[in-house]
Amino acid sequence: MASPVPTQGNLNIRDLSKKFGDFLAVDKVNLKIEKGEFLTLLGPSGSGKTTLLMMIAGFLDITAGDIDLNGASIANIPAEKRNFGMVFQGYALFPHMTVRENIGYALSVRKRPASEIKARVDEMLDLVQLQDFTDRKPGQLSGGQQQRVALARALSFAPPVLLLDEPLGALDKKLRVEVQDQLKDIHDRIGTTFIYVTHDQEEALSMSDRIVIMRDGRTEQVGTPLELYEKPESRFVASFLGKSNFLEQPDGLYALRPEKIDICAAGTGAGPARLTGTVRSITYFGSMLRVMVDIAGGTEVEVDVDSWRINTPLSKGQKVDLTWSDAASVKLARG
Amino acid sequence: MKTLGRYISPGWFLVAPFLLLVAAFYLGPILNILWLSFTDPVPGVGNYRELYESDALVRIIWTTVRVCIVTTVFSVLLGYVIAYAMVHAHENKRNLMLGFVLVSFWISILVRTFSWLMLLGRNGLVNNAFETIGIISEPIAFMRNELGVLIGMVHYMVPYAVLPLLVNMQTLDMRVMNASRNLGASGTQTFWRIYLPLTTPGLVASTLLVFILSLGFYVTPAVLGGGKVLMVAEYIYVQLLVTLQWGTAAMLAALMLFGVLGLLYVMSRFMKLSTVFGGTAS
Structure with a gap:
């Protein structure tokens, strides 16, 4: 036309x-x-x-x-x-x-x-x-x-x-x-x-x-x-678009997506743990598990794991190690 | 009771007293009027034959219809403008305007009619003022003619025209008007092609309401018409109380009743009356 x-x-x-x-x-x-x-x-x-x-x-x-x-x-x-x-x-x-x-x-x-x-x-x-x-x-x-x-x-x-x-x-x-x-x-x-x-x-x-x-x-x-x-x-952006954990580091605040964290029973990981904590709750969503972990010192970290990757079942109250790659966490320019 | 209840819904027993009341005090008298119109003074259709034979009667009916049509046109036009202004005014102003409309409902029709006489009569405020200023040398004949009747009736009917239109306009989704503008339509185009069609149910409702109410008007034509504008209601009154021709009065009453029912029937052929009287258009 x-x-x-x-x-x-x-x-x-x-x-x-x-x-x-x-x-x-x-x-x-x-x-x-x-x-x-x-x-x-x-x-x-x-x-x-x-x-x-x-x-x-x-x-x-x-x-x-x-x-x-x-x-x-x-x-x-x-x-x-x-x-x-x-x-x-x-x-x-x-x-x-x-x-x-x-x-x-x-x-x-x-x-x-x-x-x-x-x-x-x-x-x-x-x-x-x-x-x-x-x-x-x-x-x-x-x-x-x-x-x-x-x-x-x-x-x-x-x-x-x-x-x-x-x-x-x-x-x-x-x-x-x-x-x-x-x-x-x-x-x-x-x-x-x-x-x-x-x-x-x-x-x-x-x-x-x-x-x-x-x-x-x-x-x-x-x-x-x-x-x-x-x-x-x-x-604001990190939490509005998807979910995010926020970690206070000496050089500033970091955002860390829940699906970018590896979780395993304490001491069973390949490398040293970045954080250790206790499993507070586990919610099953079919394709993935949402695990809430209490970290010593009061913070709480959410971890989303693909269900198929869990080889040893996690249980409530269990001690776990959390690891992630350096690229997984993002330093926020603003609070 | 139990066996009866199997055939008749128990709800009917609850409404039965009211049905009886309506039958006794409403349906009964109407049937009585119909009866009278065929039997008084002598049995037969003589009263109805008068419609053909009496020029005076035809003139009265014609006057009534004409006055009612003009009243309806002006009342609905004014009502449309007022309702439109109310819907699009700020909320505070809208409530104030609604207050004015409702207050005029509560003032007696006699008071309102006589105040027009004071304003527009031969020695009324308006004529006196104009004569004093020198705009006119002879008083303008506002009253004791059809103009006076129309002024009084339109004044009385405008609130009745406003309310159905107001209800209709308030339910309109203004995003639809925005959509029309967004699609390139001017304000005038939007009014004719969107706003007016969507307010048609309100227009029909207020037209019917005003026209039907106008048909039975008595006080205003009697006072402001000064005996020169004879309408059906006043004529019925005269037949009942002065000349005692109850048959003619009953015939005219029956004619008006069936005229209104016929009007509603014709309207129902064009649109669902439930959408006019408070239902929602689909």
């Missing part, structure tokens, strides 16, 4: 802030989003991720700072002129319209000819595999189908950027994993820039090219999933 707007956009967010009264919801955020990137804004509720997304979409005024799309500021362009696709939390489908009318709405308000609208809607229906549901109303669709209608509607006018506000929040766990794959697949096929808001770290890790961890309105750390998981800069 011939489109007046580029189908890929890069965004440059500069010193962006949002104040609600005295409350600083977004605090001087700087972020460059590349063309075709899948970027996730990840953070607990109240971290400012949705506020940031709403400012990008144009639903909230900017208190300070600027947003550039492909080099030109869009701060003063109203939401309806920004041409950004958006999948809303709860989908916000038009309940009185059929699936076809919902998906065709954006082109219809742009007064495109009926033949073009029909062709484009058919294309979108193929993309999200909803060809059999064109005449249903949203109320007659399942949650997963509604989610796909919302996605097709948001992509119908070939936006340069697609914003997704917790689009999988309303789906059950099993469906969510399925839809994650579909979303990623669609992103790979159409190449539009995706900005994805979630508080679910697994979603963020499995889908994103880069993740922005947000905390109290600020960007805590930005990086690929691998970078963030393997090299967290702060205690």
Whole structure:
């Protein structure tokens, strides 16, 4: 489809802030989003991720700072002129319209000819595999189908950027994993820039090219999933993305992932133990065991072991040695 | 009791007193009116034949329908604007506005009607003020005509128009309007294509409510119309208490009752009435 707007956009967010009264919801955020990137804004509720997304979409005024799309500021362009696709939390489908009318709405308000609208809607229906549901109303669709209608509607006018506000929040766990794959697949096929808001770290890790961890309105750390998981800069990042033990060393605080620790009965290890302790509890998760170990001196260390690697069963109260490689622990730049 | 309970759900015994009450004091009188309309003064359809034969009667019914339609249109339009303003106002202001709407419910219709006379009568506040300033030389005839009746009736009906619309608008998900804007629709497009269709159940409910209530209006037309705007309710009153033609009065009452029922039936063909009266649209 011939489109007046580029189908890929890069965004440059500069010193962006949002104040609600005295409350600083977004605090001087700087972020460059590349063309075709899948970027996730990840953070607990109240971290400012949705506020940031709403400012990008144009639903909230900017208190300070600027947003550039492909080099030109869009701060003063109203939401309806920004041409950004958006999948809303709860989908916000038009309940009185059929699936076809919902998906065709954006082109219809742009007064495109009926033949073009029909062709484009058919294309979108193929993309999200909803060809059999064109005449249903949203109320007659399942949650997963509604989610796909919302996605097709948001992509119908070939936006340069697609914003997704917790689009999988309303789906059950099993469906969510399925839809994650579909979303990623669609992103790979159409190449539009995706900005994805979630508080679910697994979603963020499995889908994103880069993740922005947000905390109290600020960007805590930005990086690929691998970078963030393997090299967290702060205690917050290490504990928000996955689980982590924290060890106080003379030269600073170290993060240590539970699955990177080897555990064995006291004195049976190959090398010297880094820590020794007593098993406090063992929880069985099928593929792995979670062992909580009390270390002399009051700290507690969590160890995740693959079940198949345990050759001598551990028991509660047993003395154990803990070892790990030097590369396993990461020194945190910030507390 | 036990054998009876096998055939009739025990719940019916609990509601039986109320059913009897309704039958005795509501259904009974209605049937009596129907009966009267066919039997008084002589048995037959003579009362109904008057509808064809009496120009006065046709004029009264036409006046009533016309006044009710105009009242409904203005009340619902005003009600829509007020409800919209309330839904989108800040919470404190919304409660204040709701307070004003409800207060006007509690003021007697007589008081409200006579205060319009004081304001807009020949020697009322408005005419006096205008004459003193010199804008007009003759008082404007606001009262004792159809305009006066309309002003009074619209004033009385606006709260009734507001409430069903308010309930409807409050249940709307505003993210849907945001979605429309995000998809490139202007405010006007969003209103016509999304907001208005989604508030249709409220519009229908408030239109029906106002129209049906207007049909039976008595005090306002009688006082503000000054005898010149004769509507059905006032005519029934005259037939009952002045000319004592109970048959004609009963016929008109029956006509209004079945007119309203017919209206509801027609509406039910177009939409589920349960969605209009408090149910949720699907």
